[in-house]
Every structure is written in C-alpha cells, then in structure tokens.
C-alpha cells in the first residue's frame with residue numbers, strides 16, 4: 001500500500017471557515033425566519049463587481065483568442081513581458097524602488113505562492129510567524145514537514161510564534177533569538193494593523209544580521225491611507241538582500257474569482273546550501289515556475305494589465321474607497337456599541353476585543369444568534385487571537401451600515 005504524507009495528519013481538524021459554515025448552517029436551519037436577515041462579515045472576500053476597464057480588456061482578449069492570427073497558446077510561465085513590465089514600472093520604479101521586470105513572477109494567486117515558496121527553501125529553517133496569523137503560512141509549513149505536532153493551544157512544535165497584542169500595536173517585534181525565515185503581513189489580515197517604516201527597518205536590520213529571509217505579504221497595500229506608511233518592503237534599504245514580496249490583484253482589483261497575483265524575487269537575494277555556499281534564489285524560483293506552472297491565462301493577464309491604465313487606476317481607487325468607507329462605518333459602529341476596536345484605518349479589517357472576558361466563539365454565537373451577523377472568531381487565527389473577533393469591510397455600504405446599527409443594539 002502506498003504511503004501518505006503524514007504531515008497532513010498533524011493539521012488541526014475543524015479548520016476555522018468550515019466550522020463557521022457549520023454553525024451558520026445550523027442557525028439557519030433552526031431559525032429560518034432569522035436566516036433571511038443574515039449578513040456575512042466573515043470570510044475576507046470582495047463583494048463588488050470587477051472594474052469596467054477589466055471587463056473591457058477581457059472582452060477584447062477573448063475575441064483575440066477566437067481568431068487564428070491573434071490566438072495565444074502557452075504563454076511564458078513567469079507571465080507575459082508586457083505585464084511584468086507594467087507591474088515593475090507602476091508598483092516599484094515609479095515609486096523610486098529598484099525592481100527589474102524579470103524579478104516579477106505573475107501567478108494565479110498569492111495564497112498559492114505563499115505555499116509554493118517553500119519549494120525553494122530548505123527544510124531545516126527556523127520559521128517565525130505572527131500570532132494571530134493568516135493560517136496559510138502555518139498550514140503550508142505543517143504540510144511541508146517543517147513543524148512538530150500541535151499542542152492544546154494549537155501551536156506547532158519548531159515554529160517560533162511572535163505575539164501580536166494591543167501593546168505592540170499588533171505588529172510583531174523581531175525575536176531575541178535568530179530565525180531563518182519570517183512571515184510578515186502588512187496591512188495585516190486579520191488584525192488590520194500596518195507596520196511603520198521604523199518597524200520594517202528593524203525587521204530588515206534583523207534579517208540582514210541573521211541572514212534571514214522575510215516573506216512579505218502585501219496583498220492589502222492598496223488599502224493604506226496614511227502616506228507615511230510603506231506599501232512595499234523594498235522601500236526599506238537592504239530589503240533587496242533579504243525579502244520576497246507577495247502581491248495580489250484579489251483585494252485591490254476584486255480578482256478573487258478571476259485569479260492573478262505576483263511575487264517579487266530580487267536577484268540579489270541569497271540563501272545558503274548546507275555546505276555553507278551562498279546562492280541566489282531567483283534562478284530557483286524561475287526554475288520552479290517553469291517546471292510546476294504553465295502561467296496565468298492570457299485573458300486574465302490582459303485583465304490585470306487593465307488595472308494599470310488611467311481608467312483602471314481610477315476604478316481601483318473607487319473600489320478601495322468603497323470598502324474603506326465601510327471600514328469607517330463598522331469601526332465607528334463597534335465603538336458606539338462600547339467595544340474596543342482596532343484596525344480598519346489602513347486595512348479592510350476591524351479587529352475587536354470581546355467584551356467581559358467572553359471567548360471569541362461565545363461572541364460569534366451571540367452576534368450570530370442576536371444580530372444575525374457572521375463575524376470571524378479571532379481564536380481561529382491563533383491562540384493570541386482569543387478574546388478578539390474580526391469584522392470584514394468587504395460588503396455593500398447598506399450591509400455595513402445595517403451591521404453597525406445591529407451591533408449598537410446588542411446588550412452585552
């Protein structure tokens with residue numbers, strides 16, 4: 001009989017979102033009269049339709065695919081040159097950041113890339129993650145066999161957990177001990193916190209000192225409102241020697257269902273062999289992409305390109321304004337309800353303290369049962385998320401306003 005990958009058996013059962021779905025389903029079955037007024041502020045998925053510029057570009061690309069002369073078969077695995085160039089130019093070089101076209105790798109999503117990057121890293125690295133955290137960073141490391149088993153808190157052996165609490169503004173500090181790889185997500189899912197320039201400088205200093213690699217997830221950079229906050233890790237001197245950046249069109253362009261993202265691997269980023277020899281990672285990632293991936297569809301890459309036109313940029317900015325308007329409404333709603341709310345100022349997530357020492361799941365059940373609103377329990381993102389819950393601003397304005405009203409009416 002074939003052997004299976006036993007690392008998968010270490011994964012905690014009852015993953016967050018299936019458990020939420022189960023409780024919502026039970027609620028709707030028991031209270032069909034309340035099910036009709038249910039509002040979902042749980043999963044972080046966009047709700048608004050794609051920008052007009054994207055739809056137009058896709059129609060045109062589809063027509064090209066239907067004509068022999070303009071038909072496209074396999075494209076370059078790393079993405080079409082015209083897209084890599086427009087990304088490097090607009091997101092980096094126009095902002096004074098040194099990123100070359102061929103350091104951009106177009107993919108079908110940051111979630112996949114966050115997992116896939118482990119392919120080119122060794123399996124003896126000491127890995128640090130925030131607590132609470134986007135579960136993908138943890139689970140992909142479990143699957144790759146980089147961790148021990150989980151304890152009763154759900155924490156895995158061999159991972160270094162960096163607590164994110166009100167005291168540090170939910171931005172992790174570099175640990176006292178050296179690690180080899182660290183995941184940073186800013187603006188943060190789930191806490192909505194954003195690392196300042198000084199905080200990222202401290203991380204880059206730490207990484208250079210310990211020859212560590214920062215895996216920087218900037219999926220929400222478009223939501224930054226404060227002009228002093230960095231959008232890219234490459235705004236920090238030295239980051240080209242220690243950081244990989246993940247970006248996605250999911251949250252700015254509303255591409256969650258369309259699928260397109262990119263990863264930046266600087267050619268100056270090195271890692272070492274077990275023999276101690278320093279080698280660049282760029283050729284490894286290039287080789288991995290060419291071997292395990294056949295590129296994003298032509299139509300979708302044209303859609304992504306359209307986000308960088310004048311019209312596309314305006315439409316992205318309108319989408320971000322819409323969701324950030326919701327975030328203001330929800331954050332104020334939580335505050336007026338007497339709750340302590342964080343985030344929601346440079347990110348589409350509001351991170352709320354549970355009142356009266358209630359657990360995250362107790363608050364989930366109460367808000368579902370009494371306000372008929374689905375939130376996300378903070379404990380699902382890690383043990384330090386216990387005592388918090390996340391409200392997503394991805395919704396219609398009408399729903400955001402209704403959620404704010406219902407939160408105020410709750411008696412704790």
Ligand SMILES: *Cc1c(COP(=O)(O)O)cnc(C)c1O
Nearest residue numbers: 109110111134189219248250261
């Ligand atoms: C939504 C999200 C992404 C984007 O993932 P895609 O696969 O590109 O849709 C990446 N990181 C975090 C933390 C996210 O919340």
